[in-house]
Structure formats: C-alpha cells, structure tokens
Amino acid sequence: xxxxxxxxxxxxxxxxxxxxxxxFLVPILLLVPVMTSAAAAQHRAVVVAVFxxxxxxxxxxxxxxxDGMSGWVEKIGLTGFGGRRWLVERxxxxxxxxxxxxxxxxxxxxxxxxxxxxxxxAILVATLLALLFANLLGVLVxxxxxxxxxxxxxxxxxxxxxxxLAGVFRTPDPGSLGAAAEAWSPxxxxxxxxxxxxxxxxxxxxxxxxxxxxxxxGALLVLxxxxxxxxxxxxxxxxxxx
Amino acid sequence: xxxxxAFAENLKFSYGTGPAVLDDVSLELRSxxxxxxxxxxxxxxxxxxxxxxxxxxxxxxxxxxxxxxAVVFDRAPFQASLSGLENIALALALRxxxxxxxxxxxxxxxxxxxxxxxxxxxxxxxxxGMRRRLGLAxxxxxxxxxxxxxxPTLGLDPAGQQLLGQALAAGATAGRSAIIATNDANFAxxxxxxxxxxxxxxxxxxxxxxxxxxxxxxxxxxxxVTAGGLPVDNPPEGLSVVASADNRLTLSGTDCSGxxxxxxxxxxxxxxxxxxxxxxxxxxxxxxxxLAGQPLVTESES
Numbered sequence: 001x002x003x004x005x006x007x008x009x010x011x012x013x014x015x016x017x018x019x020x021x022x023x024f025l026v027p028i029l030l031l032v033p034v035m036t037s038a039a040a041a042q043h044r045a046v047v048v049a050v051f052x053x054x055x056x057x058x059x060x061x062x063x064x065x066x067d068g069m070s071g072w073v074e075k076i077g078l079t080g081f082g083g084r085r086w087l088v089e090r091x092x093x094x095x096x097x098x099x100x101x102x103x104x105x106x107x108x109x110x111x112x113x114x115x116x117x118x119x120x121x122a123i124l125v126a127t128l129l130a131l132l133f134a135n136l137l138g139v140l141v142x143x144x145x146x147x148x149x150x151x152x153x154x155x156x157x158x159x160x161x162x163x164x165l166a167g168v169f170r171t172p173d174p175g176s177l178g179a180a181a182e183a184w185s186p187x188x189x190x191x192x193x194x195x196x197x198x199x200x201x202x203x204x205x206x207x208x209x210x211x212x213x214x215x216x217x218g219a220l221l222v223l224x225x226x227x228x229x230x231x232x233x234x235x236x237x238x239x240x241x242x
Numbered sequence: 243x244x245x246x247x248a249f250a251e252n253l254k255f256s257y258g259t260g261p262a263v264l265d266d267v268s269l270e271l272r273s274x275x276x277x278x279x280x281x282x283x284x285x286x287x288x289x290x291x292x293x294x295x296x297x298x299x300x301x302x303x304x305x306x307x308x309x310x311x312a313v314v315f316d317r318a319p320f321q322a323s324l325s326g327l328e329n330i331a332l333a334l335a336l337r338x339x340x341x342x343x344x345x346x347x348x349x350x351x352x353x354x355x356x357x358x359x360x361x362x363x364x365x366x367x368x369x370x371g372m373r374r375r376l377g378l379a380x381x382x383x384x385x386x387x388x389x390x391x392x393x394p395t396l397g398l399d400p401a402g403q404q405l406l407g408q409a410l411a412a413g414a415t416a417g418r419s420a421i422i423a424t425n426d427a428n429f430a431x432x433x434x435x436x437x438x439x440x441x442x443x444x445x446x447x448x449x450x451x452x453x454x455x456x457x458x459x460x461x462x463x464x465x466x467v468t469a470g471g472l473p474v475d476n477p478p479e480g481l482s483v484v485a486s487a488d489n490r491l492t493l494s495g496t497d498c499s500g501x502x503x504x505x506x507x508x509x510x511x512x513x514x515x516x517x518x519x520x521x522x523x524x525x526x527x528x529x530x531x532x533l534a535g536q537p538l539v540t541e542s543e544s
Contacts, residue, residue: 004335008321015323071319078295079336079384080310 009093027105041198056134064142068238083232119197126189133186186217244272253303278430281440287423311388318377322366351383427527460494470514478504
C-alpha cells in the first residue's frame with residue numbers, strides 16, 4: 001500500500017484549519033458542561049455515545065457524498081487505485097482523524113472528572129471502536145443515498161437505531177433479543193466504559209466483554225472491504241442519479 | 243508497424259431503455275496516433291470516451307484498450323486545499339509512482355503547461371483556465387500509452403491550446419496516443435492525425451483532416467451573412483450551396499475570390515442585402531456542415 005489516501009486524509013484534515021478548530025472546539029463546548037453537570041451517570045453516558053456516533057457517521061458520510069458528486073471518486077477509480085483499497089484506507093484514516101479530534105475533550109474530561117488511568121484507557125480505546133463503527137456506517141449510508149439531504153436523514157436514522165440496538169437508551173433486559181444485540185454492538189464498550197467511569201470510577205473495566213463487539217466490528221470492516229468496489233462505484237454515481 | 247492501442251467494433255450504447263447514444267460505432271487507434279472525435283453536443287463523443295475508459299459498459303459491440311488510459315473529462319476534480327504540485331503528485335502516487343519521483347514528474351509537467359509559478363498555490367485559488375491546464379498536465383504526467391481528452395480546449399486560452407498541441411505532438415513522437423472529443427474544428431484540424439465525425443449517434447465520416455476536406459471538392463468557401471432572407475436556388479455558375487440557415491449562407495466553388503460581386507448581386511436580387519461576406523479555405527467545420535446539414539458551432543458560440 002502506498003498510503004496515499006491515508007496521507008491525503010490527514011493532509012486535508014490539517015489544511016482545513018477552520019474546520020479543524022471547530023472539530024476540536026465543538027466537542028469541548030458541548031460535552032464538558034454536560035459531563036461535569038449533576039445529571040445522572042447513565043444520561044451523561046448517553047450524551048457521549050450519541051455525540052461520538054454522530055461525529056463519526058456524519059464526518060464519514062457527508063465528505064464521501066461530496067467526493068462522489070465532484071467526480072473525485074470516479075477520478076480515483078480511473079487511476080486504477082481500486083475502490084476497495086480506497087474505501088478501506090480512507091475509512092481507517094478518517095477514523096484516526098476523528099479520534100485525534102476527540103482526544104482533547106476526552107483528556108479534558110478525564111482530568112476534570114478525575115477518572116483513573118485504567119478507565120481512561122478503556123474510554124480512549126472504546127472511542128476508537130465506536131468511531132470506526134460510525135465511519136463504516138457512514139460509508140454504507142453514502143453508498144445508498146443520492147443527495148446530501150438524504151445522507152443527513154440516513155445518518156440520523158441509522159445512528160439512532162444503532163444506538164438503540166446498543167442499549168444506550170434503555171435499561172438492559174436480561175435474556176431478551178435486545179440484550180443479545182447489545183452484546184454484539186461496537187457502541188457498547190463506549191457506553192459501558194463511560195457509565196463505569198462515572199459510577200464507580202472505572203475500577204471494573206471488563207476488557208473480556210469487549211471481544212464480541214470487537215469481533216462484530218471486524219466482521220463489518222471485512223464486509224465493507226469485500227463489497228468495497230461496488231460501494232465505491234455507487235458513491236461515484238452519486239451525481240448521476242443512477 | 244505501429245501497434246493497436248485501442249479499438250471499438252460495432253459499438254452500441256443506450257442509457258437504460260432510452261434511445262441509442264452510440265449506434266454501430268467502430269474505430270481503431272494505433273500507437274503514436276491522435277484521433278479527433280468531432281461532433282455536436284450530445285452526439286455521443288463523451289459517452290464514447292466513458293466507454294473506452296470503462297466507466298460505462300456497451301449495450302453491444304466490442305471495445306478494448308492496451309492499458310487503463312489517462313482521462314481528462316470536462317469536469318476535472320481536484321483537492322482545492324492542496325497545491326497544483328501536490329494534486330498531480332497525489333494522482334501519480336495513486337498510480338503507484340513513488341514520492342520523490344512523483345513530485346519531480348509533476349513539477350516537470352507543470353512547467354510544460356506554464357504553471358511553475360503557481361505550483362505551490364492551493365488549487366482553490368486557480369482560475370478555470372489554470373485548472374484546465376492542471377488537468378492536462380496531470381494526464382500527461384501519468385505517461386499512459388493512451389490519453390482520452392474530453393473538450394480539452396474548453397476554457398483554454400490560445401497559449402494554453404498551443405501548449406496542449408505541443409504536448410500531444412511530443413507524446414505522439416514518443417509513441418503515445420490520444421483521443422480528443424471536441425467541437426473545435428480548427429484545433430482538431432491542427433493536431434489530429436485522423437478525425438471521426440459523429441452525428442446523431444453514428445459515424446458520418448472518418449479520415450485524415452486533409453482527405454476529409456479534399457472530399458468536399460471545394461477549394462474555397464464563401465460565407466455570407468445577409469440582412470434579410472436567403473436566396474433559395476440558382477446560385478451563380480460554378481458555385482454550390484453547402485448550407486443555408488437563418489441569415490447565413492455557405493457556398494463553395496473554385497476561384498471564388500473573383501465571384502464576390504456575382505454573389506452579392508444574386509443575393510440582392512432575390513432576398514435582401516449582404517451584411518458581411520468573406521472568402522476562406524475550407525475546413526473540417528465545412529465538411530461537417532456538408533455531411534450533417536448543421537453547423538458544428540452555434541451562432542452564439544462562434
């Protein structure tokens with residue numbers, strides 16, 4: 001791999017200074033007041049999960065739609081680079097950029113809330129998993145919509161449904177289908193790590209419980225990679241209405 | 243003998259269940275050859291390029307190319323926050339060219355298209371003409387055996403057109419080929435070795451610019467714009483009407499320069515007054531006009 005798309009994604013993130021500053025500031029301005037408030041731990045954790053999900057899914061989907069409309073995706077295809085390779089490299093780079101942009105707010109919250117190192121590490125890793133999941137969902141939305149408005153709606157609906165399946169909005173109901181879905185959701189580690197950190201200071205981070213969500217995330221990544229050429233072709237056709 | 247770089251045989255294409263955009267189109271391109279596709283908007287030129295670049299699949303027929311071509315469509319997307327140099331280096335990196343080598347090649351081609359002074363400026367600050375040059379520099383920098391150029395003169399100033407002509411000629415000498423879709427007859431006549439005239443989804447004629455022009459059998463052309471209507475028949479002896487539309491009349495014949503008074507009298511006697519009249523050599527636009535019955539360039543474009 002030449003890493004050209006990885007380098008491009010980082011270069012664009014750093015060059016677009018105004019957007020970069022907003023991406024650092026907005027999470028701080030939204031999350032710090034909520035997370036340091038007297039709201040219930042469960043509710044505060046919900047806010048983080050929703051924010052991270054939206055941050056990742058919109059940040060992945062909207063630029064993809066724009067790239068499809070501008071002809072950039074088609075141009076990459078014409079170089080012979082390969083849709084699958086482009087999509088995987090771009091998604092991984094975009095996830096890393098998102099994680100870097102959320103790092104200041106995460107570190108600030110760790111400091112302000114006095115979260116211990118173990119729990120802070122869990123939060124940072126869980127954030128990365130959630131962002132990768134959100135970025136992959138963003139790719140899927142981008143491949144199945146034909147306009148920015150549709151993309152915005154698709155991202156919102158799919159994100160909220162994914163959050164619901166992850167059990168973020170409801171009390172776990174042991175033995176139910178919902179509980180089984182929760183166990184598989186790559187969003188679950190993020191929610192659990194924040195709830196744990198806020199309730200008990202994070203003394204009980206159960207890394208073993210993350211194996212199933214990590215496996216599910218890996219499977220989704222493989223699925224997107226497998227269908228990468230078709231997904232890229234669909235994104236490239238965004239402007240044609242085909 | 244030069245090798246075959248690209249071909250199409252009995253190509254047919256329709257978008258969905260719509261009418262045929264291309265119908266029974268065949269072509270062959272050999273190494274070092276520059277082929278022009280000349281036709282009106284909507285005649286299927288861009289579709290033919292998209293088929294050759296494998297962005298579309300033909301409804302029927304065969305086509306192929308020796309390798310994936312370099313392509314410049316009229317919409318050439320760039321990363322606006324990257325410089326011209328970075329954009330070309332990126333495109334080369336995507337084709338597998340390594341970092342320093344890509345930058346050296348990018349810089350050399352920016353120089354050939356007179357963009358050296360702006361190579362470090364973000365492309366978002368480039369004018370339309372500069373972006374056109376950048377797209378062409380990017381295509382040539384890839385050093386593919388085949389370049390597909392869609393309306394390459396659109397937005398290019400005369401100096402840019404000259405640089406493009408030089409790049410095409412140098413590429414042809416090195417054995418690289420190009421297919422140029424255009425409705426700029428003058429440019430096609432200057433740079434193309436062969437021209438394919440497309441009209442209503444079909445090939446009207448094919449040949450070298452000289453052979454096509456000679457087939458007109460009209461050493462000179464008289465163009466007239468009248469203030470009123472146009473005479474319908476009986477042109478002065480030795481002249482024939484190539485086309486007439488609105489208030490424009492095109493005549494052809496031999497030794498036309500001494501016939502202008504006859505033409506003026508003919509028009510004034512039958513239709514009205516002559517607004518402008520000029521004599522010139524025939525070109526590919528006249529061939530197209532004769533065969534298609536429509537001018538290649540609209541009045542507003544001319």
